[in-house]
Amino acid sequence: MSRPRLRRALRRALAALVPLAFVSALPAPAHAAPTAAAAWPEPVPVVNHVQTTxxxxxxxxxxxxxxxxxxxxxxxxxxxxxxxxLLPGAYAYDSGYFHTLLDQGPSRVENHTVDHPDLTTLDAAGQRAQVCGAREAQLAEFGDGARLLRPPYGTYDATTLTTARACGAKAVVTWTYDMTTWGQWTPPTPALKAGDIVLLHFNETVEQDLRRALAAADAAGLRPAPLRDYVPES
Ligand SMILES: [Zn+2]
Structure with a gap:
C-alpha cells in the first residue's frame, strides 16, 4: 500500500474509533463526554506484564x-x-542481520522511535515524528509495521499513548525485568512468572544475557512466546 493510501486507510480506521469512544462513554455522566472526545485518538494501554495462565x-x-x-x-x-x-539507525548499516532473524525465525520488529529521545520532552508533533517515522522506516525496510511501542527509557506521558495509537501501535510496552548486563554489572536473575516481559539489549553481552533469560524461563517451566500475539487488540 502506498504511503498516501496507507495514511487514508489509517485515518479511516481512526475515524471509526470515535463512535466507539462515545459508546464506551455512555454509562458515564454526560459531563464526561468532552473528556472522552478530547482523548483522541483513544489512548493505548501500557503493558509491563501480560495477564495469562x-x-x-x-x-x-x-x-x-x-x-x-x-x-x-x-x-x-x-x-x-x-x-x-529496533532503532532505524541500528539496522541502516547492516539490515541483513535482522532480515535473517525475521526471515529464518519467529522474531518480529517493533517500534522504539527514530532517535531514542525521552518522549516526555517532546510535544505532540515531535512525538508523532519519532513514532510514526520509525514505523514508516520499518515498513520500508522489513515490510512489517510495528504493533507495539516501547518508549525509550520506559518514559511516556498521555500524549505518547494517543501517539502510539495514531502510529499503528496497540500498546505501549515496558518490561517486568531488565536482565541486561550494564558494563560490569549483571542484575540478579529473577524467578520468572507466566506473562513476564524480559528486557535485553543488543550489546556486547547480549548472548550471555539471552542464555540467562532462557535458562530462567526453563527453570520456571515457561517458554518464550510472541508478545505481539498476547497483547489484545484494544
Ligand atoms: Zn533503547
Missing amino acids: DPVVFVTIDDGWYHDPAAAKLLLDRRVPASLF
Whole structure:
C-alpha cells in the first residue's frame, strides 16, 4: 500500500474509533463526554506484564546496535519469538542481520522511535515524528509495521499513548525485568512468572544475557512466546 493510501486507510480506521469512544462513554455522566472526545485518538494501554495462565514469558531486545552472530544463532536455534525494538539507525548499516532473524525465525520488529529521545520532552508533533517515522522506516525496510511501542527509557506521558495509537501501535510496552548486563554489572536473575516481559539489549553481552533469560524461563517451566500475539487488540 502506498504511503498516501496507507495514511487514508489509517485515518479511516481512526475515524471509526470515535463512535466507539462515545459508546464506551455512555454509562458515564454526560459531563464526561468532552473528556472522552478530547482523548483522541483513544489512548493505548501500557503493558509491563501480560495477564495469562499460559506458561509463557516474553523476550524483548532493544536498540540493535551490536549485531552479535552468536546471539542470532541462539535465537534461531531455540526458535525464540523475540520482539526486537529496533532503532532505524541500528539496522541502516547492516539490515541483513535482522532480515535473517525475521526471515529464518519467529522474531518480529517493533517500534522504539527514530532517535531514542525521552518522549516526555517532546510535544505532540515531535512525538508523532519519532513514532510514526520509525514505523514508516520499518515498513520500508522489513515490510512489517510495528504493533507495539516501547518508549525509550520506559518514559511516556498521555500524549505518547494517543501517539502510539495514531502510529499503528496497540500498546505501549515496558518490561517486568531488565536482565541486561550494564558494563560490569549483571542484575540478579529473577524467578520468572507466566506473562513476564524480559528486557535485553543488543550489546556486547547480549548472548550471555539471552542464555540467562532462557535458562530462567526453563527453570520456571515457561517458554518464550510472541508478545505481539498476547497483547489484545484494544
Ligand atoms: Zn533503547
